[in-house]
Amino acid sequence: MSHIRGRFKKPADKLVAAYTASLSCDRRLYRQDIAGSIAHARMLAKQSIISDDEAKQIVTGLETIRKEIEQGKFAFRDEMEDIHMAIEARLIELIGEAGRKLHTARSRNDQVSLDMRLFVKETVTDTIGGLRGLQGALLDLAEANIDVVIPGYTHLQAAQPVLLAHHLLAYFEMLQRDVARFGGCFGRADVLPLGSGALAGVAYAIDRDFLARKLGFTRISANSLDAVADRDFIVEYQAAAAMTMMHLSRLAEEIILWSTAEFGFITLDDAYATGSSIMPQKKNPDVAELARGRAGRVYGGLTALLTMMKGLPLAYNRDMQEDKAVLFEAVDILLPTLEVFAGMVRTLEVNAEATGVAVERGYILATDLADYLVKKGESFRTAHEIVGKLVSYALEKGKDFGQLDIKEYQQFSSHFGEDVLKITVASSLAARDVPGGTAPERVRQALAEARELIAGR
Numbered sequence: 001m002s003h004i005r006g007r008f009k010k011p012a013d014k015l016v017a018a019y020t021a022s023l024s025c026d027r028r029l030y031r032q033d034i035a036g037s038i039a040h041a042r043m044l045a046k047q048s049i050i051s052d053d054e055a056k057q058i059v060t061g062l063e064t065i066r067k068e069i070e071q072g073k074f075a076f077r078d079e080m081e082d083i084h085m086a087i088e089a090r091l092i093e094l095i096g097e098a099g100r101k102l103h104t105a106r107s108r109n110d111q112v113s114l115d116m117r118l119f120v121k122e123t124v125t126d127t128i129g130g131l132r133g134l135q136g137a138l139l140d141l142a143e144a145n146i147d148v149v150i151p152g153y154t155h156l157q158a159a160q161p162v163l164l165a166h167h168l169l170a171y172f173e174m175l176q177r178d179v180a181r182f183g184g185c186f187g188r189a190d191v192l193p194l195g196s197g198a199l200a201g202v203a204y205a206i207d208r209d210f211l212a213r214k215l216g217f218t219r220i221s222a223n224s225l226d227a228v229a230d231r232d233f234i235v236e237y238q239a240a241a242a243m244t245m246m247h248l249s250r251l252a253e254e255i256i257l258w259s260t261a262e263f264g265f266i267t268l269d270d271a272y273a274t275g276s277s278i279m280p281q282k283k284n285p286d287v288a289e290l291a292r293g294r295a296g297r298v299y300g301g302l303t304a305l306l307t308m309m310k311g312l313p314l315a316y317n318r319d320m321q322e323d324k325a326v327l328f329e330a331v332d333i334l335l336p337t338l339e340v341f342a343g344m345v346r347t348l349e350v351n352a353e354a355t356g357v358a359v360e361r362g363y364i365l366a367t368d369l370a371d372y373l374v375k376k377g378e379s380f381r382t383a384h385e386i387v388g389k390l391v392s393y394a395l396e397k398g399k400d401f402g403q404l405d406i407k408e409y410q411q412f413s414s415h416f417g418e419d420v421l422k423i424t425v426a427s428s429l430a431a432r433d434v435p436g437g438t439a440p441e442r443v444r445q446a447l448a449e450a451r452e453l454i455a456g457r
């Protein structure tokens with residue numbers, strides 16, 4: 001880093017250099033950094049701030065460096081501090097004097113913001129791709145098991161029957177909101193900060209619109225202080241990632257429960273389960289468990305980022321260097337989780353026999369009995385009370401509703417007629433024929449709409 005230590009009489013202490021370095025983490029931004037520098041050099045030449053020949057040397061040098069990095073030939077030395085300094089130092093080593101002009105009309109403060117914005121924009125695209133992949137897998141599973149009914153739960157107590165497809169479509173909706181959140185984050189990241197310099201703007205006749213076009217930004221930042229001090233787009237990615245991990249963790253929890261012997265609703269494909277080192281019979285849902293566990297790390301990152309930013313005066317502060325390790329960790333958790341979940345969901349097997357048994361248990365049609373009485377003229381509250389008493393009676397007798405005869409029903413209400421015996425799981429589903437309800441026709445329609453939605457991106 002000797003090329004920026006003109007005002008110092010001695011080099012940084014070794015401990016200080018190691019403590020302040022971020023190269024081992026931000027080297028991941030080399031592509032974005034080089035792309036930004038190439039555009040910057042071309043802009044400087046176009047504006048006659050440097051010569052065309054100098055720009056050419058810079059561009060060729062940067063492309064060489066990119067190859068060196070990609071071929072593992074680049075020496076990442078910690079005393080280089082960060083990826084920006086490492087690349088600039090190597091450029092100067094390669095092309096000499098022209099390399100010393102690249103940083104004209106630029107600061108690492110607008111440079112690092114640019115790199116991170118480019119990174120977040122690319123990563124959002126990958127993330128939305130991952131979300132779409134998992135949504136597709138959920139739809140595949142739903143369509144392949146379109147007739148399967150499960151108990152719907154509240155308080156994890158069997159509540160009312162629902163189509164498995166309806167249940168899976170609930171996750172589709174959550175992921176759909178996630179897509180929108182990441183889309184919003186993309187829009188906020190899609191602002192060119194270059195030209196803000198260290199904090200006040202730069203004293204050269206630069207062309208920011210040219211830079212924005214070259215680097216694929218829709219807008220340029222309106223305030224130089226904000227541009228170099230803003231990390232909202234990173235916090236937003238992290239917040240959206242935390243929300244998605246929360247959703248995935250809920251799905252994980254259901255997969256874990258449903259694959260127990262006690263539920264037995266699903267069987268994980270062997271390729272998506274793990275064994276125990278001691279108990280030969282075990283088939284464990286470790287993928288789902290790890291996703292559930294890793295959600296906490298992404299939440300922790302969100303707290304870290306918000307806390308890092310909350311006390312910072314304008315504009316750039318070195319604290320902000322810490323955003324990268326946090327964001328990268330979230331990305332490295334979220335993207336693989338989405339991918340592995342798509343595979344796990346697509347390959348799992350639904351045990352319709354077990355769900356069929358479960359859905360007949362636990363007086364799950366009690367609401368339908370109450371609705372039946374309402375249709376015969378009873379008020380809902382009275383109907384609720386009558387059916388409550390009927391459940392209590394049936395429990396005492398150790399019988400299901402289906403095992404009670406019409407005389408027993410009529411002890412509780414004279415409104416009960418023979419047709420009460422026609423209340424079934426199927427009639428319960430069909431009755432919920434409202435937009436957003438679990439009636440099979442509604443669910444089929446929702447599936448078709450969901451398909452269209454992800455096909456149309």
Ligand code: ARG
Nearest residue numbers: 022082108109112318320321
């Ligand atoms: N490595 C720094 C970061 O990630 C780059 C910006 C450094 N700017 C500075 N003035 N020290 O935040």
